[in-house]
Amino acid sequence: ADFETLLTETRGNVGLITLNRPKALNALNSTVMRELSEALKAFDSDPSIGAVVLAGSEKAFAAGADIKEMQAVDFVDAFVGDFLGGWEAVAATRKPIVAAVSGYALGGGCELAMMCDFIIASETAKFGQPEITLGVIPGMGGSQRLARAVGKAKAMDLVLTGRMMDAAEAERAGLVARIVAPERLLDEALEAAAKIASFPRAAVLMAKEAVNRADEVTLAEGLRLERRLFQSLFATQDQKEGMSAFVEKRKPSFTNR
Numbered sequence: 310a311d312f313e314t315l316l317t318e319t320r321g322n323v324g325l326i327t328l329n330r331p332k333a334l335n336a337l338n339s340t341v342m343r344e345l346s347e348a349l350k351a352f353d354s355d356p357s358i359g360a361v362v363l364a365g366s367e368k369a370f371a372a373g374a375d376i377k378e379m380q381a382v383d384f385v386d387a388f389v390g391d392f393l394g395g396w397e398a399v400a401a402t403r404k405p406i407v408a409a410v411s412g413y414a415l416g417g418g419c420e421l422a423m424m425c426d427f428i429i430a431s432e433t434a435k436f437g438q439p440e441i442t443l444g445v446i447p448g449m450g451g452s453q454r455l456a457r458a459v460g461k462a463k464a465m466d467l468v469l470t471g472r473m474m475d476a477a478e479a480e481r482a483g484l485v486a487r488i489v490a491p492e493r494l495l496d497e498a499l500e501a502a503a504k505i506a507s508f509p510r511a512a513v514l515m516a517k518e519a520v521n522r523a524d525e526v527t528l529a530e531g532l533r534l535e536r537r538l539f540q541s542l543f544a545t546q547d548q549k550e551g552m553s554a555f556v557e558k559r560k561p562s563f564t565n566r
């Protein structure tokens with residue numbers, strides 16, 4: 310499909326989506342929301358794809374929701390139209406999404422990165438929730454996902470002061486999984502996604518589902534879900550193949566069955 314605000318391509322078994330509104334530092338307007346949902350759905354339902362990378366530009370992953378589009382929205386528009394509600398499609402994606410973040414990931418941009426399954430950041434990355442400076446608060450999950458990712462102290466600091474944190478601080482705080490040099494960012498993310506895509510599909514989807522449940526349910530419920538999912542994987546051919554290959558000291562040949 311041809312998109313106005315995104316570039317999409319496949320690299321082997323990886324789907325690559327690049328936000329492409331360079332003049333607005335990839336500000337997230339309703340077109341981006343609609344097109345990104347569509348692109349993710351297409352990769353999610355494409356059997357050849359095992360994982361997705363979501364990237365921005367070198368200067369900005371995304372500098373937030375589009376302030377020019379939001380400026381005139383009133384309460385009734387926002388509430389009745391469920392403003393920003395369409396972003397739920399990102400977290401609803403079942404295949405893993407790796408965010409490759411370079412430059413600004415602010416407001417909705419930080420929130421979009423947090424909807425992905427993990428963040429690989431360039432040394433240049435800057436994260437923040439500056440909504441307070443505009444008279445609003447995070448509206449795409451920032452108050453919830455940031456607090457879960459970095460804890461209450463730092464989440465409050467960022468959400469209440471609107472300050473930015475650099476990649477090193479974000480990694481120390483647990484927001485970022487890896488930091489790499491800017492020129493390595495895309496390859497590092499693509500290699501991580503290719504690795505994920507090489508593993509049995511059912512196990513990958515269950516692993517993502519299980520880890521995500523940790524944010525939602527009690528420890529006892531989460532452990533029960535994990536054990537049931539774990540047990541169910543013994544019904545797959547790939548479990549037999551993976552374990553046989555180890556015992557026979559050879560490389561596994563997975564079939565996603």
Ligand code: HXC
Nearest residue numbers: 332333334336372373374375376377415416417439447448
């Ligand atoms: C619309 C944006 C934008 C945004 C940048 N631009 N961010 N347009 N919405 N969020 C546009 C600018 O208007 C400008 O276009 C162009 O991108 C380049 O931006 P500059 O400001 O000239 O670049 P620079 O001086 O390098 O500064 C970069 C920046 C700054 C520090 C990232 O752009 C900035 O502070 N942006 C806003 C960050 C922000 O507040 N994000 C949170 C948004 S609220 P023109 O054509 O004007 O030159 C949000 C809410 C989430 O995300 C949900 C809850 C409601």
